[in-house]
Amino acid sequence: MEYSIIRNLIIEIPQVPGNFAKVVSVIGSEQADLGDIETLKIGTNSTIRDISVQFEDEAHIERVVEKIRELGEGITVHAVSDDVLKAHEGGKIHMGSRKEIRSLGDLRRVYTPGVANVCKAIEKDPEQANYFTSIGNSIAIVTDGTAILGLGNIGPVAGMPVMEGKAVLFDQFVGISGIPILLDTSDPDEVVETIKHIHKGYGGILLEDIGSPHCFEIEDRLKAELDIPVMHDDQHGTAVVTLAAILSACRTAGVDLAKAKVGQIGLGAAGLAICRMLMAYGVEEMYGSDLNEDAKERLTKSGGTVVASVDEIMEKSDIVVATTGVQGLIKKEQVRKGQIILALSNPHPEIKPDEALDAGAAFAADGRLVNNVLGFPGIFRGALNAKAKEISYPMLIAAAQAIVDSTREGDLVPHPLDPNVHVAVTEAVERAANTALEQ
Numbered sequence: 085m086e087y088s089i090i091r092n093l094i095i096e097i098p099q100v101p102g103n104f105a106k107v108v109s110v111i112g113s114e115q116a117d118l119g120d121i122e123t124l125k126i127g128t129n130s131t132i133r134d135i136s137v138q139f140e141d142e143a144h145i146e147r148v149v150e151k152i153r154e155l156g157e158g159i160t161v162h163a164v165s166d167d168v169l170k171a172h173e174g175g176k177i178h179m180g181s182r183k184e185i186r187s188l189g190d191l192r193r194v195y196t197p198g199v200a201n202v203c204k205a206i207e208k209d210p211e212q213a214n215y216f217t218s219i220g221n222s223i224a225i226v227t228d229g230t231a232i233l234g235l236g237n238i239g240p241v242a243g244m245p246v247m248e249g250k251a252v253l254f255d256q257f258v259g260i261s262g263i264p265i266l267l268d269t270s271d272p273d274e275v276v277e278t279i280k281h282i283h284k285g286y287g288g289i290l291l292e293d294i295g296s297p298h299c300f301e302i303e304d305r306l307k308a309e310l311d312i313p314v315m316h317d318d319q320h321g322t323a324v325v326t327l328a329a330i331l332s333a334c335r336t337a338g339v340d341l342a343k344a345k346v347g348q349i350g351l352g353a354a355g356l357a358i359c360r361m362l363m364a365y366g367v368e369e370m371y372g373s374d375l376n377e378d379a380k381e382r383l384t385k386s387g388g389t390v391v392a393s394v395d396e397i398m399e400k401s402d403i404v405v406a407t408t409g410v411q412g413l414i415k416k417e418q419v420r421k422g423q424i425i426l427a428l429s430n431p432h433p434e435i436k437p438d439e440a441l442d443a444g445a446a447f448a449a450d451g452r453l454v455n456n457v458l459g460f461p462g463i464f465r466g467a468l469n470a471k472a473k474e475i476s477y478p479m480l481i482a483a484a485q486a487i488v489d490s491t492r493e494g495d496l497v498p499h500p501l502d503p504n505v506h507v508a509v510t511e512a513v514e515r516a517a518n519t520a521l522e523q
């Protein structure tokens with residue numbers, strides 16, 4: 085069952101023992117997936133609950149609601165609400181102030197005339213901006229909307245909920261202000277020029293959901309031309325977390341990664357970066373497949389081996405990673421016993437983890453679990469703390485190792501809500517950056 089819709093059922097249930105169990109049992113027998121349950125109101129004779137449920141599609145919702153209504157006995161479905169849409173009403177972020185203005189004195193300190201002295205101090209010594217402005221704690225989250233998750237080129241405005249999501253994660257996990265920047269151009273010259281003209285307001289640039297191949301040129305040029313950290317999340321954030329998950333799987337399975345045969349399906353932004361990182365880590369047999377000839381050539385140039393098809397990758401590889409954006413691309417019959425399979429496309433994986441495990445995989449995960457959320461917040465926090473001018477390869481490897489070290493025995497990666505992992509990544513990246521600065 086592929087659950088793609090979350091809805092909240094607002095249900096009134098008369099207080100008769102067993103009634104609530106009947107509702108839950110309908111949800112279970114119809115193979116919907118029960119989530120959080122909140123009691124909204126306890127009346128004299130009945131209770132109203134908000135029950136979060138995951139469904140396959142709209143028809144599935146209707147079926148379950150109908151079956152609950154058929155229970156009778158006063159059980160009433162008052163509403164089917166879409167909490168995901170509700171959570172987005174008004175957007176998920178806003179620019180807030182860190183100082184309160186309660187008096188004229190406050191106004192004069194925070195704003196004019198007091199602020200003028202701070203401006204002059206920064207004019208005299210631009211370094212002071214690190215102490216007296218928010219610039220050093222702000223990251224521009226830049227997208228052109230060309231590869232939003234696996235939804236394709238849906239444009240930057242439609243991609244804004246993802247960018248706001250990244251900003252929420254920056255704020256809550258590592259206290260960084262993430263500011264979405266939506267570009268209405270994908271032309272590398274224009275993107276680079278635009279970011280160069282606005283970069284002074286930020287301590288770093290996170291490129292997000294910018295498709296391949298233009299993402300490669302854009303990132304390379306910005307890294308060369310700007311003196312603040314620049315990272316394309318879908319390339320390196322993903323590669324870091326993928327390397328970490330593979331290292332943890334290898335640790336548990338007793339496999340030497342360098343000697344393993346690794347296959348990558350999809351050689352776009354995420355896929356090529358994963359291949360490069362694995363090869364830099366020591367993987368000798370790195371196979372890749374893509375539909376696009378240029379993408380395949382990029383793998384060859386990077387030292388990997390192109391194979392003809394997904395079939396061949398599945399046939400040859402001990403470890404398979406997929407980042408194609410194509411739901412259900414890997415079939416159960418293609419899975420080999422004992423394989424490690426990371427089907428990382430969002431919102432839907434190339435094969436569901438339970439299907440892969442059923443088919444004999446030793447480890448399987450999707451893009452919800454192995455997700456760059458474990459990497460990018462701590463990578464930027466560490467880079468900002470160290471006042472690093474770039475995000476280097478040793479900083480990325482340090483981040484991957486910190487994720488591995490934060491992973492419990494038998495798991496592939498830590499829980500994304502485990503605050504320790506973001507602290508561990510931050511500290512490891514900061515240390516790696518400081519080591520580089522000292523040399």
Ligand SMILES: NC(=O)c1ccc[n+]([C@@H]2O[C@H](COP(=O)([O-])OP(=O)(O)OC[C@H]3O[C@@H](n4cnc5c(N)ncnc54)[C@H](O)[C@@H]3O)[C@@H](O)[C@H]2O)c1
Nearest residue numbers: 233234296350352353354374407408409429430451455456
């Ligand atoms: N889990 C994570 O943290 C994470 C991070 C980044 C990207 N992703 C997911 O990876 C997917 C790709 O993202 P991207 O930024 O690399 O996009 P992209 O457009 O740069 O790359 C996708 C590549 O897949 C190839 N492809 C498409 N169909 C294929 C097929 N049938 N066989 C082989 N190759 C095929 C395309 O030709 C392209 O080169 C998206 O679904 C995204 O959500 C997940």
Ligand SMILES: O=C(O)C[C@H](O)C(=O)O
Nearest residue numbers: 232233234318430455456
């Ligand atoms: O946004 C995510 O959940 C991960 C990744 O950046 C993606 O594009 O899929």
Ligand SMILES: [Mg+2]
Nearest residue numbers: 233292293318
């Ligand atoms: Mg992304």
